[in-house]
Amino acid sequence: MSEQYPIVYDIIWALSFNHDIQQQLRSNPSFIQKLSQLAKESDDEQVRKTTHGILWNLEIDHQDRSISQSTKQNTFDIMISYSHKEKVLCKQLYDELTKSGYRVWIDFDQMHGNVMDAMAQAIDRSEIIIICMSEQYRQSNFCRAEAHYAFQRQRRIVPVLMQKHYKPDGWLLFLIGQLLYVDFTKYEFVRAMDMLSKELKAIHVPDMKITPVEREIDIDIVPPNLSVSSPQAFSDNILQWSQSQVHQWLLQHKLVQLSQLLIDCNGRSLVHLYKYIEQGQTSKILSLLQEDSLRRINQSISLIELSCFHSLMQEQQATKSTEINRNIEETYF
Template identity: 65%
Template sequence: MENNFEQLIATLQTSSSYNDCLCEIRCILEKQNSELSSSFISQFYQSILILEHWTWQLFSQNSHQWIEKPNYLELIHTLALFNKNLIVNYEDIEASTKGSLLFPDTIDCINVIFEKFEKTNDENDPFIVIVSLWYDNLCCFLYINAEFEMSTIIIHINNYMARNYIMTDQYNFYLKQLHQSPLSQSIFTAKQLFYIKTCSLFLSTYLYTKPSDFLYTSEELIHHFGANYVQVILLHTCTIESWSTQLLACITHLITLFASCCWWGEEKRSQTKIVFPTELATCEYINALIRIIDYKPFYQSITTKRSNDQTIILEVTLYRILNIAQNGDFLWFLRSKISLPDTLLNIAKISPCDKMRLCIYATLGEILCDENLKELKISDSAGSLFFNMFEEAWQNPSKKFKQIPILLLLKCLLNVSKIDAFQQQIADINKVSFLIEICDQYPIIYDILWALSFNHNIQEQLRSNTSFITKLTYLPKECDNQIRKFSYGILWNLEINHENSRTLVINNEKTFDIMISYSHQDKIFCKKLYDELINIGYRVWIDFDQMHGNIMDAMAQAIEQSNIILICMSEQYRRSNYCRAEANYAFQRRIKIVPILLQQHYKPDGWLLFLVSQLIYVNFTKYEFSQAMKMLIKELKASVINDVCLVNVKLKEEVNITIPMTSIPPEPLS
């Protein structure tokens, strides 16, 4: 039968009556849907291309009479399944070949299809169902092969969908239909599903590529549909067990669209404030996300290839939770969810999807302390998974691991590289040499190596690589400020004794009363703090402009010339390599450290906990600024005060830290 395929396709172009021909073509495609033979595509590529273009032309015809003919519908549904298999199951077929088969001929063809869609008054027009299948398949292809998103036709489709469907009152009308529970199945019309499912999915896939010249901003998109989206999520995640297939599809792709808007907009706080104006609103939303990943029946449907809505909703929801954890503002709330780590671990054990497990391990690295990570031995599993994926991606010409770009893997590694337990795992499996091998291609690795170089075992591995150390000494002269900063940071951590540095001024003369050590994300608050201390009469050192040159030597000089180091604690401070180096050096030099808390709900953890666990801190999130300043001044003047908060943690018994506490009166106002 296959031998006649070319002749059958030729008949489509030359004859106006070909019912038998349609049946034979359908039978051949059905056989291929069972056998999944790549040789069929290679042998009959040109004929398949003609069939695909014939189908797009069929969609753009003025008449819909073909929809009423069973032979046409059966062939089109069979071809849709063939295309889905082509996208997902034919890994040995080049993406360019797949794209040439799946893409429509012209923009005019697309416009005619959209016009026909808009003219129909039938909410359940079969034409809408069929066209949705084609766009869903095209979207699936684009998710796997994002490089095709920048084609002229795809850009046009996304602009059209955004302008004419998503950013319309009709889109919100369909969303508001979901504001009731239980739902009537009658609301899930073909047109409603096209708006909420197909268009949302198509646009979200596009936004993940971070287009630079899109019609709307992420804030405009979120402002348009965000409130209705949140209401749908909060309402229906309480009754997940009753979801229909249609409701699952709608919620899956609404979450995906919202997540892509946040991703495209760089996870700015201004975006989330649009739909989550209060802390309580954000916490309720996080609870809704946790309810989704806690629904165990979804687990059994997880696939490796994102081929169903259960896999997509779990994957996207897990990434939303990870992004919330990495943002830091609500990390305290995630840490308060006692059962969340068990839920994540259960999914990781079951899931065959590497991308999903990667996300889970990264999230656990954020929400668990080092001690818990060591107890669960998560870093062991995560370390092996990360580097297996890295090495396979590095060997792949596309620099991807199963559609995961190596740069995304490195961004995940950057986050977990700041975790002490994970650092030790990397040291144990001896993967530093691999990172050094590829660092020139991916400058982010220098930042990763800086984070890892706080580990003593990794320090030894770095020191043993003399060629890399030599390279680091020359890099600051040849590279940009970022690489220069990373290089100085690594070299600083590898120094055995900083006291011998010629740049330091070590004597009893102190130029500054106070040095403010802070994350630049807290710059606005710290400027206010600096001004207040200056007005009182203190001599204060602070880096507002992010130092240039050898920033580590400049930092050391500032610490040596200051009587007190004011550590401005927040999640971002703990995550900063530079802040860690700064605080560590002050601790080693036995400079008096006074911690202050800038972030509500934050509790020091990791290396920061080690440094401040026996120190008194002033909580600027609990008191008005003026009152907290009075408490801070008391602490600056005396070694012990009563009217402050104590860190509610203890170190292990074998750790005994004593910090010299000398009081310094402020300089008189001039």
């Protein structure tokens, strides 16, 4: 491997987000050794940053850290994740949020040294991650690693659109899933900030200190396409659950991988999946789920998560059966 063509490392980094390619790269000790050497000794700062990024994707340790490991009191309410092409607009966003009393982390000067560790620490110390979406953001391996880690750490993600006519696609579309976003290209900055502020207040940051503003908030101006991230009440009938309720239920039970895999499933789909697992051939079902998981989220299905899911669904079905039997007894006896 040579330092003459830094773009090669960018390509390898992009490929290393794929689970199968990760395994192949990990199985090549000389490749890992060369990457580690470049990350420490290369004279090209961009090569050092990129090789740090590849090594980050290939590490197991940071993926296995428990969620509780980073839940000590947050230093920041919000972290702004953005591409430096949108720096001017993000600076305005930062200024307005800090005026409102939020503690905001943002990298204006581009981090030096091991940027991956610095990025991880910033996310671990923040409550909410604002993702500033644009084509440049989607194309950036740094931004992808940042957004992926925020999702992995179960941080609250609030997407905002920064580029006119851009529609999220690829990994970015998958990551934001059913989340609705504030469009800073459609509305005047002041109005878009008002929408974003209401979304952030709905999420509620417990330890933030905001100076009260003595004016009534006109709830009617919140547009219908702006989601509110407060906890949802789940119907006892799982068949009535929406896609977002299924997603939240899975996250509440720490089934993070399944929440990604089943992003398009509503309650009825969830029940059908449970029945397939219950009644089908176990090896065949596992094989099909494994194929789906690798194709859709580039990860092998977690048997632990699948077992927990099966157990939770059994509890749901048992609760439903008990309720039906009680209703019958009350009606006829």
